[in-house]
Amino acid sequence: MKPDFIIKKLDLSKIYVLSLLYDLFLVIYSFGIRLVSTWNKKAKLWLKGRENFFENLRNTYTVGPNKKVWMHCSSLGEFEQGRPVLKKLMENDPGISVVITFFSPSGYEIARNDKDFRQVYYMPMDSLLNAKKLLDILKPDIVLWVKYEYWHYYLQEIKKRKIPLLLISGVYQQNQVFFKWYGSFYRKMLECFTHFFVQNVSSKDQLQKLIAGEKITVSGDTRCDRVINIAENFTEVDGIANFCANKKVIVAGSTWEDDEAEWTHFVKTHPEIKFIIAPHEIDDENLTDIKKEFPGSIFYSEWMEKQVPGDNTLNCLIIDNIGKLSRLYKYATITYVGGGFAYNGLHNILEAAVYGKPVIFGPEYEKNFEAEELIDCSGAISIENALELEKVVNGLLDNEEEITSRGTAAKNYIYSNAGASKKIIEYIQENRLLIS
Structure with a gap:
């Protein structure tokens, strides 16, 4: 058996090596982004958003009379999880200053147009110098980190x-790097957090292998609070009711090419049903390709100019802008959520479930525990291929009672998991983290 000092020395050596590898990863990532930006729109936005970053931040960052909150999100999904917490903090104390940073363009582009939040920025690439400079400017009193992304230098600073530093809506699983034999470098990042708010009991059980239980709270998913708020304050989407024309409606949201391929035959052979497709990617090339796959289709922007209710030649509406999907599911008889045929996995199914509609998705949902729970409570159905999809959809359309019962189960699941934001706010208040 090795003496403790030898074990500690070995661990420190391992962390040092992994730290060097991490720095190498950052260099390669930065180089790769620059290379990809020559043809990729998102990569171009990623770089453009970071040009003259600190100069722009110093010129635009303003603070109110009270405490300062910094929330970091990876992308749009994480923003939707952090948003209800920020909203409650701002309602409780309108004088606090809130700044939000993003790593991904998709989240940044949405949040910067959100009237509730005025100070939205990209996060500079992780480095010791960038971390010091950013914190010197922001001087936050509390930091909220949402779900994913662990940047070593920022967390250490x-x-x-x-x-x-609070982590909210966290999910922890055995296959994550923290729990691997080579994960010591990342385990050090976990030690930077003051408290963890995780989505489910299994996440707490897993995290407790590394972190003291008193630093972990099972709060649920803050997205439930967010989608409930959207549903309970629903506003109509212009032109959609006219398109649906009191027909049965299927809304497919956040779709990728593989998702759309599963629907092609069904849409063509069911002209009596209205379909609304909201692709995840809305660049011109992708939209053009989708329109070719669905002959009776029209873009939303075109429909808003045309709007001829009762036009039986059109049964498929392709949404060619962003920001409407969370309300489109309201119009559905049955919903479908994309991403379940891709490696990155399923998109947000809670947006659809909250309206009390059955949810269908593909087989890749292992990263989404809520998908498993919705299946278990009969609120959702996973399909493997187009044949199974058509069988499931036809079965539902022929059985109104099943549509109602599955929809009710989906909605009940959302409401039974509400309240995560409240638990986080209570912790902040009880520990006086935003009290002057």
Whole structure:
């Protein structure tokens, strides 16, 4: 058996090597982004958003009379999880200053147009210098980190400055790097957090292998609070009711090419049903390809100019802009959520479930525990291929009672998991993290 000092020395050596590999990864990533940006729109936005970053931040960052909150999100999904927490904080104290940073363009582009949040920025690439400069400018009193992304230098600098750091809507599984034999470098990042708010009990059980249980709270998913708020304050989407024309409606949201391929035959052979497709990617090339696959289709922008209710030649509406999907599911008889045929996995199914509609998706949902729970409570159905999809959809359309019962189960699941934001706010208040 090795003496403790030898074991500690070996661990430190391993962390040092992994730290060097991490720095190498950052260099390669930066180089790769620049290379990909020559043809990729998102990569171009990623670079453009970081040009003259600190100069722009110094010129635009303003603070109110009270405490300062910094929330970091990877992308749009994480923003939707963090948003209800920020909204409650701002309602409780209108004088607080809120700044939001993003790693991905998809989240940034949506959030910067959100009237509730005025200070939205990209996060500079992780480095010791960038971390120091950013924190010197922001001087946050509390930092909220949403679900994913662990940036070593930022987290270490926050810890060094003794700023309360909360992780919200966390999910932890055995296959994550923290729990691997080579994960010591990433385990050090977990030690930077003051408290963890995780989505389910299994996440707490897993995280407790590394972190003391008193630092972990099972709060649920803050997205439930978000989708409930959207549903309960629903506003009509212009032109959609006219398109649906009191027919049975299937809304397919956040679709990729593989998802759309599963629907092609069914849409062509069921002209009596209205279909609304909201692709995940809305660049011109992708939209043109989708329109070719569905002959009786029209873009939403075209429909808004035309709007001829009762036009039986059109049964498929392709949404060619962003920001409407969370309300489109309201019009559905049956919903379908994309991403379940891709490696990255399923998109947000809670947006559809909250309206009390059955949810269908593909087989790749292992990263989404809520998908498993919705299946278990009969609120959702997973399909493997187009034949199974058509069988499931036809079965539902022929059975109104099943549509109702599955929809009710889906809605009940959302409401039974509400309240995550409240638990986080209560922790902040009880620990006086935003009290002057």
